[in-house]
Amino acid sequence: xxxxxxxxxxxxxxxxxxxxxxxxxxxxxxxxxxxxxxxxxxxxxxxxxxxxxxxxxxxxxxxxxxxxxxxxxxxxxxxxxxxxxxxxxxxxxxxxxxxxxxxxxxxxxxxxxxxxxxxxxxxxxxxxxxxxxxxxxxxxxxxxxxxxxxxxxxxxxxxxxxxxxxxxxxxxxxxxxxxxxxxxxxxxxxxxxxxxxxxxxxxxxxxxxxxxxxxxxxxxxxxxxxxxxxxxxxxxxxxxxxxxxxxxxxxxxxxxxxxxxxxxxxxxxxxxxxxxxxxxxxxxxxxxxxxxxxxxxxxxxxxxxxxxxxxxxxxxxxxxxxxxxxxxxxxxxxxxxxxxxxxxxxxxxxxxxxxxxxxxxxxxxxxxxx
Numbered sequence: 262x263x264x265x266x267x268x269x270x271x272x273x274x275x276x277x278x279x280x281x282x283x284x285x286x287x288x289x290x291x292x293x294x295x296x297x298x299x300x301x302x303x304x305x306x307x308x309x310x311x312x313x314x315x316x317x318x319x320x321x322x323x324x325x326x327x328x329x330x331x332x333x334x335x336x337x338x339x340x341x342x343x344x345x346x347x348x349x350x351x352x353x354x355x356x357x358x359x360x361x362x363x364x365x366x367x368x369x370x371x372x373x374x375x376x377x378x379x380x381x382x383x384x385x386x387x388x389x390x391x392x393x394x395x396x397x398x399x400x401x402x403x404x405x406x407x408x409x410x411x412x413x414x415x416x417x418x419x420x421x422x423x424x425x426x427x428x429x430x431x432x433x434x435x436x437x438x439x440x441x442x443x444x445x446x447x448x449x450x451x452x453x454x455x456x457x458x459x460x461x462x463x464x465x466x467x468x469x470x471x472x473x474x475x476x477x478x479x480x481x482x483x484x485x486x487x488x489x490x491x492x493x494x495x496x497x498x499x500x501x502x503x504x505x506x507x508x509x510x511x512x513x514x515x516x517x518x519x520x521x522x523x524x525x526x527x528x529x530x531x532x533x534x535x536x537x538x539x540x541x542x543x544x545x546x547x548x549x550x551x552x553x554x555x556x557x558x559x560x561x562x563x564x565x566x567x568x569x570x571x572x573x574x575x576x577x578x579x580x581x582x583x584x585x586x587x588x589x590x591x592x593x594x595x596x597x598x599x600x601x602x603x604x605x606x607x608x609x610x611x612x613x614x615x616x617x618x619x620x621x622x623x624x625x626x627x628x629x630x631x
Contacts, residue, residue, distance in 0.1 A: 262327070262328075262331055262336055262337075262419040262420065262423055262424060262425070262426060263327070263328035263330070263331055263416075263419070263420070264308070264323075264325040264326065264327055264328075264415065264416060264419050264461070265306075265308075265325065265326050265328075265416070265456060266306035266307050266308050266325065266326070266406075266407075266412060267306055267307075267325070267326035267456065267458060267629060268303040268304055268305065268306050268630070269303065269304055269307065269309065269324070269458070269627050269628065269629065270300050270301055270302070270303050270304070270360070270627070270628040270629075270630055271300065271301050271304070271390055271403070271626070271627055271628070272287075272299060272300055272301075272392075272625050272626055272627075272628075273298070273299055273300060273301055274392055276297075276298060276299050277294075277299050280392075280394070281394075281395070281396065283299065283625060284394075284623055284624060284625055284626075287362055287624050287625030288354070288362055288363075288624045288625075289354075291358040291360055291362055291625070291628075292357070292358060292359075294625075295360075300628060303630055304405070305407065307405040307406055307407045308323060308324065308325045308405075308406040308412055308415060309323070309324040309325070309403050309404065309405055309406065309627070310322075310323060310324075310379050310382060310383050310388075310402075310403065310404040310406065311323065311324045311401070311402070311403055311460055311627075312383065312388075312400075312401070312402040312403075313399060313400070313401055313402075313620040314399065314400040314401075314402075315397065315398065315399040315400075315619070315620055316619075320462065320466040320467065320619075320620050321376075321379055321380070321383070321462075321466060322379075322460050322461055322462035322463070322466060323375075323379060323415065323460070323461045323462075324364055324403075324458065324459070324460050324461075324627060325415075325458075325459065325461065326456035326457065326458055326459070326629070327365075327367065327426070327456060327457055327458075327459040327461075328455065328456055329438060329439050329442045329454060329455055329456065329457060330455075331426075332435055332439050332457075333439060333443075336424065336425050336426070337367065337425075337426050337427075337428065337435065338425055338426070338427050338428065338605045338606075339428050339432055339435075339605070339610065340427065340428065340432075340601065340604065340605050340610055340611045340615070340616070341432055341610050341611055341612075341613060341615070342610055342613075343432050343433050343436045344433070347433040348433055348436050348437045348440060349437075350433075351433050351434050351436075351437035352437045352440065352441055355437065355438070355441070355631065359630060359631060360628050360629065360630050360631060361434070361438075361457065361458050361628065361629040361631060362624050362625050362628050363431075363434075363622050363623065363624045363625070363626075364431075364458045364459050364460040364622055364627065364629075365428065365430070365431030365434055365435050365457060365458070365459045365460070365622075366428070366429040366430040366431055366459070366460050366462065366467075366618060366622050367426040367427065367428060367429065367459045367460065367461045367462070368426065368427045368428075368429045368462060368463070368464050368467055368601075368618075369423050369425070369426045369427065369461060369462075369463055369464070370423070370463065370464060370602070371463040371464060371465045372418055372422050372423055372463065374418060374422075375415065375418045375422075375423070375463075376463065378411065378414060378415065378418075382404060382406060382411065383402075383404055386404055387404075388402040388403055388404050389403060389404065389405055390402070390403045391403075392626065394623075399620075401623070401626055403627070425606075426459075426461060427601070427602070427605055429462075429467065429616070429618040430618055430621075430622060431459075431622075434457075435457060438454050438457050439454075441454045442454035442455060453631045454631065457629070458627070458628075458629035460622055464598045464602075467618055467619065467620075468618065468619045469595050469596050469597070469598065469601065469616050469617070469618060470571060470572030470573055470595055470616070470617040470618070470619065471506075471572035471592065471593040471594060471595045471596075471617070472544075472569055472570075472571060472572060472593070472614045472615060472616060472617045473569070473570045473571075473572060473579055473590065473591060473592045473593055474547070474552070474567055474568070474569060474570070474590065474591045474593075474614075475567070475568040475569075475570060475579060475582040475583060475588050475589070475590045475591075476552060476556055476558070476566055476567055476568075476588060476589055476590075476591070477566040477567075477568075477586060477587065477588045478556065478587045478588060478589060479566060479587075480556075480557060483556075485517060485518050488517070488555065488556075488589070489517075491554075491555045492515075492524070492551060492555055495526065495527060495530045495546075495550040495551065495554075495555075496513070496524040496525060496526050496527060496530065496550075496551075497524070497525045497526075497527060498515075498522050498523070498524055499522060499523045499524075499525075500520065500521075500522055500523075501514065501520075501521040501522060501523050503521070504516070504521045504576045504580070505521070505576075506576070506592060506594070507523075507543075507592060507593065507594040508594070509594055510543065510594060510597075511525060511526045511531065511541070511543060512524065512525055512543075512594060513543060513547065513591055513592060513593055513594070514591075514592040515589060515590065515591055515592070516576075516579055516580060516583060516589065516590040516592075517583075517589045517590070526541075526543075526546060530546070530550065534546065540604070540609070542596070542600065542604070542611070542612075542615075543593050543594060544593055544596070544611065544612050544615045545611075545612055547591055547593065548561050548612050551591070552567070556589075561612065561613065562613045568582055569614045570582060570590075571617040572595065572617050573617065573619070576592065579592060595616075596611075596615060596616055601616070
């Protein structure tokens with residue numbers, strides 16, 4: 262992996278009258294805000310320690326420029342497919358702004374020496390920027406790393422030990438930049454797209470949440486009783502006295518008709534997948550057996566009957582999404598890091614909306630001009 266310093270531009274909170282409104286609209290209104298001097302001039306090239314405190318946890322990573330060539334040669338690995346229309350939209354936004362306004366979130370396996378270096382620097386030096394957000398309550402801190410010896414050490418760790426990183430959030434931004442980079446290379450034009458601003462966090466500092474589903478039942482011939490009977494072909498169904506999350510792999514919970522149920526995949530269902538060499542990830546099996554075969558949804562990625570609800574929103578959000586509509590909600594157990602790495606390292610991808618990562622990257626806090 263090749264990482265390097267870059268000339269970042271940071272927001273100036275003291276100049277911004279409404280920080281919440283700024284964060285909500287900077288993606289579209291970057292040029293307006295830049296002209297209002299809501300951003301600093303690009304700094305001297307540096308790497309940055311980035312710490313996010315939320316929900317009582319401090320998560321520390323590194324912001325640096327990552328080589329597009331690493332993405333093209335699959336050292337930056339993807340866990341989902343991209344859509345051309347979204348890539349085009351990302352490229353249009355990039356041209357309009359002349360800037361990348363949010364780092365791509367990359368995960369990597371924990372490396373203790375790198376963690377120690379970042380922790381030691383943050384302990385000795387004060388952050389040059391600290392922002393406090395109210396909703397949700399978060400603190401964002403930044404330290405600049407400019408000493409050549411520290412930068413060389415970080416580059417050594419990535420070049421020698423952290424050989425692969427994994428896109429947690431930002432697939433379409435990365436693929437759009439890579440497309441622009443290749444176009445410039447093919448036409449032998451000046452190419453500002455060789456490196457992309459990324460936030461690199463060890464998996465120990467990131468949390469994978471579940472991404473749940475609410476599905477509208479638009480089939481008038483499929484009664485709730487018939488639906489339960491069809492589901493029981495693939496999973497054992499057990500009533501629950503109260504709402505709860507699944508406790509482990511191969512468990513799901515389901516909300517239907519104001520009642521909660523526990524689903525466990527039948528042994529023959531699991532065996533069928535194993536014998537066929539198919540994944541036994543719960544999200545894959547939910548999509549195939551329950552959404553496709555039971556509910557008749559063919560295009561899982563684009564079907565408007567599916568509403569995705571991030572895990573941190575809780576079970577209440579699933580219940581509310583089912584109110585006043587014929588719908589069923591499925592709650593999944595979060596994917597483990599072991600499973601996440603295993604799937605991607607085997608050259609496979611996850612189904613759409615399989616994961617929800619924290620911390621979330623914010624638009625407009627740190628910017629890469631292009």
